[in-house]
Amino acid sequence: xxxxxxxxxxxxxxDCEELQVEHNAAMLTVDDLKVSLVGTGGDQWREALxxxxxxxxxxxxxxxxxxxxxxxxxxxxxxxxxxx
Amino acid sequence: MSVLVQESPFSVDSQxxxxxxxxxxxxxxxxTGYLRDFSEAGAIEALELEHYPGMTERVLExxxxxxxxxxxxxxxxxVHRYGRIEEQDPIVWVGVLADHRHEAFSGCQFIMDxxxxxxxxxxxxxxxxxxxVWVQSKLDDTEREQAWQEDVYE
Numbered sequence: 001x002x003x004x005x006x007x008x009x010x011x012x013x014x015d016c017e018e019l020q021v022e023h024n025a026a027m028l029t030v031d032d033l034k035v036s037l038v039g040t041g042g043d044q045w046r047e048a049l050x051x052x053x054x055x056x057x058x059x060x061x062x063x064x065x066x067x068x069x070x071x072x073x074x075x076x077x078x079x080x081x082x083x084x
Numbered sequence: 085m086s087v088l089v090q091e092s093p094f095s096v097d098s099q100x101x102x103x104x105x106x107x108x109x110x111x112x113x114x115x116t117g118y119l120r121d122f123s124e125a126g127a128i129e130a131l132e133l134e135h136y137p138g139m140t141e142r143v144l145e146x147x148x149x150x151x152x153x154x155x156x157x158x159x160x161x162x163v164h165r166y167g168r169i170e171e172q173d174p175i176v177w178v179g180v181l182a183d184h185r186h187e188a189f190s191g192c193q194f195i196m197d198x199x200x201x202x203x204x205x206x207x208x209x210x211x212x213x214x215x216x217v218w219v220q221s222k223l224d225d226t227e228r229e230q231a232w233q234e235d236v237y238e
Contacts, residue, residue, distance in 0.1 A: 008134055008206035009218050053221075057204075060139035076136065080221035083133075083164065083205030084117055084176050084196060 007078035091167040107159025109181030111188035127212040136204035155191035
């Protein structure tokens with residue numbers, strides 16, 4: 001299983017904070033996970049997850065979308081950060 | 085050498101006392117960020133700060149440790165709120181101790197400039213006219229953070 005989390009604008013656009021997703025052998029990278037999420041969710045999910053500047057975090061570290069995935073990982077999607 | 089991320093308001097005086105009790109240094113620099121009553125979107129009533137629990141604390145711990153190594157800090161403390169923040173409340177407080185003023189000023193500015201774009205917080209503004217607006221990241225903030233990577237201040 002993968003834990004998938006969404007924050008800020010993306011959480012609101014999807015009306016979803018967190019999902020559990022079955023990890024399978026074809027899901028090699030964060031990119032593959034996005035394709036799978038859009039395959040299930042449709043256009044609304046494509047629009048939210050493929051907008052420019054989406055930040056991807058794997059196990060709470062920012063990564064590129066070609067980063068490999070393994071079972072048990074936590075993946076998060078969020079817009080650029082605005083702290084301080 | 086510590087991080088505090090909390091929902092409730094904090095006192096700047098008590099944070100300063102905690103920093104000073106833990107370390108000694110010849111130079112102390114602090115920064116306090118308060119909620120402004122205006123933004124590009126207009127007059128603000130309140131702010132809601134969302135964050136990524138766990139990642140937030142880790143990013144801030146690593147940032148403080150990095151600043152300590154880079155500028156030879158003797159002590160540092162980073163405090164950041166989340167949740168609903170009212171006008172004129174402190175949002176963020178950074179304090180650093182060093183042997184010399186240059187290291188103290190630079191260390192504090194480096195932490196603040198980096199935190200703006202690297203710590204997983206997102207601001208939502210509640211405007212006086214009733215609108216609710218997610219704050220967009222600013223190119224200026226990204227450029228300031230990148231400038232530290234290019235060492236333009238050193």
